[in-house]
Amino acid sequence: MSGPRPGGDGPGLRELVEDITRRLAVAGCASPRSEATQLVAGVLEVELGEVHRLALLGRRLPPDLCTPLEGWVARREAREPLQHVLGRAHFAGLELEVGPGVFVPRPETELLAERAAERVEEWATAEGPGPRPALELVDLCTGSGALVLGIAQRVQDRGRVPVDREIRLHAAEIDPVAAGFAGRNAERSGFTLDLRVRDAVGSFPELQGAVDLVVSNPPYVPAGAVPADPEVREHDPELALYGGSEDGLALPLALVDWAHRLLRPGGALLMEHDDTQGESLPSALQDRGWAGVRDHRDLAGRPRFVEAVRP
Numbered sequence: 001m002s003g004p005r006p007g008g009d010g011p012g013l014r015e016l017v018e019d020i021t022r023r024l025a026v027a028g029c030a031s032p033r034s035e036a037t038q039l040v041a042g043v044l045e046v047e048l049g050e051v052h053r054l055a056l057l058g059r060r061l062p063p064d065l066c067t068p069l070e071g072w073v074a075r076r077e078a079r080e081p082l083q084h085v086l087g088r089a090h091f092a093g094l095e096l097e098v099g100p101g102v103f104v105p106r107p108e109t110e111l112l113a114e115r116a117a118e119r120v121e122e123w124a125t126a127e128g129p130g131p132r133p134a135l136e137l138v139d140l141c142t143g144s145g146a147l148v149l150g151i152a153q154r155v156q157d158r159g160r161v162p163v164d165r166e167i168r169l170h171a172a173e174i175d176p177v178a179a180g181f182a183g184r185n186a187e188r189s190g191f192t193l194d195l196r197v198r199d200a201v202g203s204f205p206e207l208q209g210a211v212d213l214v215v216s217n218p219p220y221v222p223a224g225a226v227p228a229d230p231e232v233r234e235h236d237p238e239l240a241l242y243g244g245s246e247d248g249l250a251l252p253l254a255l256v257d258w259a260h261r262l263l264r265p266g267g268a269l270l271m272e273h274d275d276t277q278g279e280s281l282p283s284a285l286q287d288r289g290w291a292g293v294r295d296h297r298d299l300a301g302r303p304r305f306v307e308a309v310r311p
């Protein structure tokens, strides 16, 4: 980050944050003050705390930043997602590039990433004849790459997997715009990602029966359930939202069946789902012969993702 340029005759930062807060509140944004501060920090290219410090010192916005900031505020007033406006989203310890055309990764998906990281650690520290030298991890419907890269980051941060255990990352995404973000995010995170721009169903045919862990946050919104928030309804790509049937499970179940083909016996599937699918998806997995099927709830107590093992 370059340093702040807190001089000039632009508006005072304290008044500016107040004014943007008021505008975002009128527009119906959920956290107007926090977002106002993030927008000012973003345009100044400083950390959030630095905005508070500069505001207390009575600093002003450099005049050449007034027009760019006004453009950002107007986009946010029109309920474009804050992450699209700022061009970045935080997920599982990573800063990811996002923007129009890609699904914004959600905090609740971090729970799945966390559980996946535990699964990777279980593999790496397994007793018995010893784990194979590399773990194959496949993310079906990767979007910005959040899940697969976030899992790799979590595993690295937790530091429990011996360095001689290789984790091979694979991801499929059908939309070339979204895949572009995933490719750039892999580069900026420093992880090597085998990324395929194609239908996730049928992807990585050469890995059939050899994959240790499949993760997926697929489109799962039921056909008639139009999201209430304009950020989601108007800015998340349709392809990222709808599961392709009235119950939203057409694509998720096609992915479940493909995951079954990809996984080795004992390999696991972790798949996020709508909170209306907390019984239907796990029982569909049970009917299909998966073992150890269990559903996980999010911090608000809503059914959030299913875990199952290929027998």
Ligand SMILES: C[S@@+](CC[C@H](N)C(=O)[O-])C[C@H]1O[C@@H](n2cnc3c(N)ncnc32)[C@H](O)[C@@H]1O
Residues within 6 Å of the ligand: 103, 104, 105, 106, 109, 140, 141, 142, 143, 144, 145, 146, 147, 172, 173, 174, 175, 178, 198, 199, 200, 201, 216, 217, 218, 219, 220, 237, 239, 240, 241, 251
């Ligand atoms: C809900 S988003 C999730 C993205 C990412 N996994 C995350 O958690 O942020 C679903 C993604 O699946 C992609 N997608 C939809 N249908 C697909 C298919 N048949 N094959 C591969 N990707 C698909 C969409 O383009 C979108 O990027």
